[in-house]
Amino acid sequence: MPKLLKVDITDKIIGKFKEGYLELYSSKFRIGKLHLKDSTNQYELSEGYVHENGRLYLIVNLQREQINVHS
Numbered sequence: 001m002p003k004l005l006k007v008d009i010t011d012k013i014i015g016k017f018k019e020g021y022l023e024l025y026s027s028k029f030r031i032g033k034l035h036l037k038d039s040t041n042q043y044e045l046s047e048g049y050v051h052e053n054g055r056l057y058l059i060v061n062l063q064r065e066q067i068n069v070h071s
Helices: none
Strands: 004-008 014-018 021-026 029-037 040-045 049-052 055-061
Touching: 040 049
Parallel strands: none
Antiparallel strands: 004 055, 014 021, 021 029, 029 040, 049 055
């Protein structure tokens, strides 16, 4: 099972208003969208990012793949 680290990046997110949604950016890279519908918000995030309890996280895999070398 891979070892994962959740890094809170909420305070580093920049949003750009578009029609009906916000584009979400981290370090100049678009990481997803926040759809603004009525009183509910729906996140559409790129792989490796999650939304939990009002915070945005980057998921980092700490486990390296082991390479088998046969002599």
